[in-house]
Amino acid sequence: MLNPCDPAFLQALEAQLPPGVLRAPEDRYLTELRGRYRGQAGAVACPGSVEEVASILKAAQAARVGVVPYAGGTGLVAGQVMPEGPLPLVLSVERLNRIRSVEPLGNVLVAEAGCILTEVQAAAEGAERLFPMSLGSEGSARIGGLLGTNAGGTGVLRYGTMRELALGLEVVLADGRVIHGLKRLRKNNMGYDLRHLMIGSEGTLGVITAAALRLFPRPARTGAALIVVPSPEAALRLLALAQARLGEGVSGFELIGGQGLHFLAEALPQIRQPFAEPPEWLVLVDLGLVAALDPAAELEGLFEAAVEADLASDGVIAGSEAQRAAFWHLREAIPEANRKIGAVASHDVSLPLAALPAFIAEAGAALADLGDLRVNCFGHVGDGNLHYNIFPAPGRKRAEYDGLRDRVTQTVHDLVHGFGGSVSAEHGVGRLKTGDLERYVDPVAVSAMRSIKAALDPAGILNPGAVLKG
Amino acid sequence: MLNPCDPAFLQALEAQLPPGVLRAPEDRYLTELRGRYRGQAGAVACPGSVEEVASILKAAQAARVGVVPYAGGTGLVAGQVMPEGPLPLVLSVERLNRIRSVEPLGNVLVAEAGCILTEVQAAAEGAERLFPMSLGSEGSARIGGLLGTNAGGTGVLRYGTMRELALGLEVVLADGRVIHGLKRLRKNNMGYDLRHLMIGSEGTLGVITAAALRLFPRPARTGAALIVVPSPEAALRLLALAQARLGEGVSGFELIGGQGLHFLAEALPQIRQPFAEPPEWLVLVDLGLVAALDPAAELEGLFEAAVEADLASDGVIAGSEAQRAAFWHLREAIPEANRKIGAVASHDVSLPLAALPAFIAEAGAALADLGDLRVNCFGHVGDGNLHYNIFPAPGRKRAEYDGLRDRVTQTVHDLVHGFGGSVSAEHGVGRLKTGDLERYVDPVAVSAMRSIKAALDPAGILNPGAVLKG
Structure with missing residues (x-):
C-alpha cells in the first residue's frame, strides 16, 4: 500500500533538491482536456536534470509515495491525472527542455522529455531535416508524453509511431537508477529491448528523461x-x-x-x-x-x-x-x-485494414439499434485507425444519453475486438481504459505485463492505477 | 539449478505428445556455422502445433529441464547451441511451417516460426507484395530465428529490422501458457509492448510460434x-x-x-x-x-x-x-x-553514422599496433553497421594468431563502445557475447534485463546461458 505525499515527505525531499523544484500544484496539473477526471497532488516537482529526477524517485520509492509523471498534459485517457488513492507527487518534465544535439549527417536529434513537439520539428527543419511526428496537440505535447503514450498522428503511414522514431532513451527507474541508453543506432542487438518496453508504458515502468530521435530527409x-x-x-x-x-x-x-x-x-x-x-x-x-x-x-x-x-x-x-x-x-x-457538438462517447480504435469496411457497416447498424445517435467516423485510415465518435441526435442533449454511454462504448469495443482490432490505437490506456485492457487483451499477456510491472516497480509507485488496475 | 533432459523426463514427455515429435539429436542441431561451439541435447522435439510447444514447455518447466529453441541454425553467436550445463532439450520449430494467410489489401502475412525466409518472400511476391527482409542465409534461415535475433540484412535502411516488420506474435511462455498476439495492426497502444520484448530475446523469454508480418508494395x-x-x-x-x-x-x-x-x-x-x-x-x-x-x-x-x-x-x-x-x-x-581466407576475428558492430569514419581510422591504427593483420571492413553502412573482420597477414596462418584473438576483439569492441556504438549490431548476443553484454551495456539496463528474465522465466529453462550469463 502506498503512503500519501504529505508534508513530512515533502520536507525531507525538499532538503535534497535545489530551491524551486517542489511547487504547490497549480490547477493545470490536475485537469484534463475532456473534463472527465480531476487529479490530486501533494505537490508538483519540476526537476531540472536527470539527477534530480533520480533523487525524487529514490525518495518516493523509499517512502512508498506514488509519482504521476506529467508532460504536456494533452493525453486523452487520464494517464496524467490520478483522481483517487493516496495523494501522489506529480513529476513534471517541463524544465527538462533542452535539445541536446542535432546531427544531420547521422539523421538524429537528442531531445529532453520536456521539449514541445513543435520545437523539435523546428530544430529538425533548421538542419534541413524532418522530424515527422505530427498531431493536433503538437504545440503543447511534450516528447516525454509522446513517448510514454507511443503517440501516433498523421505521419504514421510513412514514418511510424513514436516507437519507430526513437533510437535510444535515457530513463530513470522506480528506484532512482538511471539507464543511460541514448544510443544513436539503427541496429543494436545487445540484449532485451528496454526502449520499446518503456515507450507506451505511460510512465508506469520508468520516467523517460531524454530520447535520441530519428530525422529524415525533407x-x-x-x-x-x-x-x-x-x-x-x-x-x-x-x-x-x-x-x-x-x-x-x-x-x-x-x-x-x-x-x-x-x-x-x-x-x-x-x-x-x-x-x-x-x-x-x-x-x-x-x-x-x-x-x-x-x-x-x-x-x-x-x-x-x-x-x-x-x-x-x-x-x-x-x-x-x-x-x-x-x-x-x-x-x-x-x-x-466534435467538442463543440458534444460527444456521447469517443473511441480511438484500430482494425486490420481489410476488416475496416465491415466494421463500419456493422457498428453503424448496431448503434442504430441502440438509439437515436449520430456517428462521426474519421481518422488515419491508412493505419487502420479510426476515431469513431458518437453524438446525440439533432436537437437532443448529451445528458439524455448518460444511461446509454457505457452500452454504446461496449458495443463499439466488442465489435472492434471481434474483428481483431484494438480499443486504443494511439491514445493509450491511462486510467480510462484499464477495464478495457482486462476485458480485451489476451489474459496471458496481461499476466506477463503484471509480472514485468512487479519486477521493475515492486513498490508500485510509478503512475499508480494507470495501464494496469491496482 | 536445472535438471538434465534424461530418459525419465523424455519418457514422461513422450506420453503427452503424438508419435515422432521427440527424436534423437541429429548432428545438424548441435553444430554451428563457424565451428566454434558444439552443442549437446538429450533429444530434439519437433512439435507440429502451438499446443504441442505449450505441452513441451509446461513439462520442461515442471521438471526444470532446459530448452534450447532452434530455427534455421544460421545464427552466428551460438544462441542455438548449448555446449555446457545440464543436458537440454532442443526445440526445433521446423514443422511449424505453414503460411497461415496472405492479405494483400491489409499488407500483412501470417507465417509460422518454421517458415524459411525465401518461402515467405515468395508468398509475398505471389500476392504482388514485398517482404523486404533479405540476408545471405535466406535460403535456410527461419522466421522464428529471424525474430528471435531481430535479424537485419540488406533492407534495413528502407524497411527496418525484423522488429519493424512484425505486427504481432504468437508466443509460448516458459510455463506453457500461450499469448495469442497475432494482431495485424499498425497502431495498438493497449499496454506494454511484449512483442518487442520477445523479438531479439533469442528464445530466453518465450518461444515465438507465429508472426503477423508487414508487406509492402513492390x-x-x-x-x-x-x-x-x-x-x-x-x-x-x-x-x-x-x-x-x-x-x-x-x-x-x-x-x-x-x-x-x-x-x-x-x-x-x-x-x-x-x-x-x-x-x-x-x-x-x-x-x-x-x-x-x-x-x-x-x-x-x-x-x-x-x-x-x-x-x-x-x-x-x-x-x-x-x-x-x-x-x-x-x-x-x-x-x-572471408571463410575461405580464414578470419582471426569477426565483428558485427554498429556506430552512430557520424562516428563511422573516425572509428575506421582509429581501429585500423590500433590493430596495426597489435600485429601484422589485414582488415576487411564492409557492411550495411547506411545503417551504421559494419562487419569488421580481421585476417592474418599474407602467407601466415590463423593459428599463429590464437594468442592475439582476444586482444584484437577487445580493441575493436572498446573502440566501438567509446564511439557510442554496439558490439552486436544484427547478430545478437547468443553465448558468444554474454561477456560483452556485461562489459558494454549499461549496468542498470542489464540489471533490469535480469529482473525481466526472472519475472517471465523464473525457473530459467529457456535457452539457458544465452543473452544473460547464468
Whole structure:
C-alpha cells in the first residue's frame, strides 16, 4: 500500500533538491482536456536534470509515495491525472527542455522529455531535416508524453509511431537508477529491448528523461488532394492504388466522414468546405515526393486511375501550399467541431485494414439499434485507425444519453475486438481504459505485463492505477 | 539449478505428445556455422502445433529441464547451441511451417516460426507484395530465428529490422501458457509492448510460434550502381546526397572495402569484378523506385552530382536486372571469401553514422599496433553497421594468431563502445557475447534485463546461458 505525499515527505525531499523544484500544484496539473477526471497532488516537482529526477524517485520509492509523471498534459485517457488513492507527487518534465544535439549527417536529434513537439520539428527543419511526428496537440505535447503514450498522428503511414522514431532513451527507474541508453543506432542487438518496453508504458515502468530521435530527409515537393470516394472499401483500394504508384511518397491518408463535414459546417462555419454538398466519404491524400516528381501531376494521374476503377467520383487537388494547409486544417478541425457538438462517447480504435469496411457497416447498424445517435467516423485510415465518435441526435442533449454511454462504448469495443482490432490505437490506456485492457487483451499477456510491472516497480509507485488496475 | 533432459523426463514427455515429435539429436542441431561451439541435447522435439510447444514447455518447466529453441541454425553467436550445463532439450520449430494467410489489401502475412525466409518472400511476391527482409542465409534461415535475433540484412535502411516488420506474435511462455498476439495492426497502444520484448530475446523469454508480418508494395523499377568513393566519410555524404534526391527510393547502401575485393579475387576468382584494380572503397547503391522514375537516369544524375562534390571518382551502373544481381552477388560473396581466407576475428558492430569514419581510422591504427593483420571492413553502412573482420597477414596462418584473438576483439569492441556504438549490431548476443553484454551495456539496463528474465522465466529453462550469463 502506498503512503500519501504529505508534508513530512515533502520536507525531507525538499532538503535534497535545489530551491524551486517542489511547487504547490497549480490547477493545470490536475485537469484534463475532456473534463472527465480531476487529479490530486501533494505537490508538483519540476526537476531540472536527470539527477534530480533520480533523487525524487529514490525518495518516493523509499517512502512508498506514488509519482504521476506529467508532460504536456494533452493525453486523452487520464494517464496524467490520478483522481483517487493516496495523494501522489506529480513529476513534471517541463524544465527538462533542452535539445541536446542535432546531427544531420547521422539523421538524429537528442531531445529532453520536456521539449514541445513543435520545437523539435523546428530544430529538425533548421538542419534541413524532418522530424515527422505530427498531431493536433503538437504545440503543447511534450516528447516525454509522446513517448510514454507511443503517440501516433498523421505521419504514421510513412514514418511510424513514436516507437519507430526513437533510437535510444535515457530513463530513470522506480528506484532512482538511471539507464543511460541514448544510443544513436539503427541496429543494436545487445540484449532485451528496454526502449520499446518503456515507450507506451505511460510512465508506469520508468520516467523517460531524454530520447535520441530519428530525422529524415525533407521531401522536396509536397501536394495534397481531397477525393470523394463511394465507400470505406473504396478508400482502402484507393490507398493501395496510391501506394502502388507512389510508394512511400504517400505521406498521409485520412478518411473524413460526411457527418464530420456537417458538424464543421454547424460548429465552425468559418472553415471553407470544398464541396457544396458534403459527400458521404472523403479522403485526404497527402504526398511528399522527390524533386523529379510533380505532386499535382501525380495526384491528377491517381485521380484519373481512381475514377477509371470506380474508386472516386469527385476531387480537388491543392493548387498551392496554402491550399494544402487548408485541406489539413479542415481535417484537423474535426475534433474541435466534435467538442463543440458534444460527444456521447469517443473511441480511438484500430482494425486490420481489410476488416475496416465491415466494421463500419456493422457498428453503424448496431448503434442504430441502440438509439437515436449520430456517428462521426474519421481518422488515419491508412493505419487502420479510426476515431469513431458518437453524438446525440439533432436537437437532443448529451445528458439524455448518460444511461446509454457505457452500452454504446461496449458495443463499439466488442465489435472492434471481434474483428481483431484494438480499443486504443494511439491514445493509450491511462486510467480510462484499464477495464478495457482486462476485458480485451489476451489474459496471458496481461499476466506477463503484471509480472514485468512487479519486477521493475515492486513498490508500485510509478503512475499508480494507470495501464494496469491496482 | 536445472535438471538434465534424461530418459525419465523424455519418457514422461513422450506420453503427452503424438508419435515422432521427440527424436534423437541429429548432428545438424548441435553444430554451428563457424565451428566454434558444439552443442549437446538429450533429444530434439519437433512439435507440429502451438499446443504441442505449450505441452513441451509446461513439462520442461515442471521438471526444470532446459530448452534450447532452434530455427534455421544460421545464427552466428551460438544462441542455438548449448555446449555446457545440464543436458537440454532442443526445440526445433521446423514443422511449424505453414503460411497461415496472405492479405494483400491489409499488407500483412501470417507465417509460422518454421517458415524459411525465401518461402515467405515468395508468398509475398505471389500476392504482388514485398517482404523486404533479405540476408545471405535466406535460403535456410527461419522466421522464428529471424525474430528471435531481430535479424537485419540488406533492407534495413528502407524497411527496418525484423522488429519493424512484425505486427504481432504468437508466443509460448516458459510455463506453457500461450499469448495469442497475432494482431495485424499498425497502431495498438493497449499496454506494454511484449512483442518487442520477445523479438531479439533469442528464445530466453518465450518461444515465438507465429508472426503477423508487414508487406509492402513492390517497387516498380529497380536499379543499382557500384560507385568508387575516396573515403568512408565520402560514402556517408554520398548516402545523404542520395537520400536527399531519392528519399526512401534508396533501398540499399553497402560499403565494400578494397581488402574484400582482393579476398574475392583470391578465393572466388570466378566472380567477375567491375574494376581492373580494386579500389580502396566501393559503395553499392540499390534503388527501388516508382514507375515514373528511371533508375539508370537517377543513378547517372546521382553519380554526376557525387563527382561534382568530390564524393565519387568512378562507377558503373547496372544495365540490366542481371547486372544488378551480379553487383549484389559480389557483395554477398564477401562473407564466403572471408571463410575461405580464414578470419582471426569477426565483428558485427554498429556506430552512430557520424562516428563511422573516425572509428575506421582509429581501429585500423590500433590493430596495426597489435600485429601484422589485414582488415576487411564492409557492411550495411547506411545503417551504421559494419562487419569488421580481421585476417592474418599474407602467407601466415590463423593459428599463429590464437594468442592475439582476444586482444584484437577487445580493441575493436572498446573502440566501438567509446564511439557510442554496439558490439552486436544484427547478430545478437547468443553465448558468444554474454561477456560483452556485461562489459558494454549499461549496468542498470542489464540489471533490469535480469529482473525481466526472472519475472517471465523464473525457473530459467529457456535457452539457458544465452543473452544473460547464468
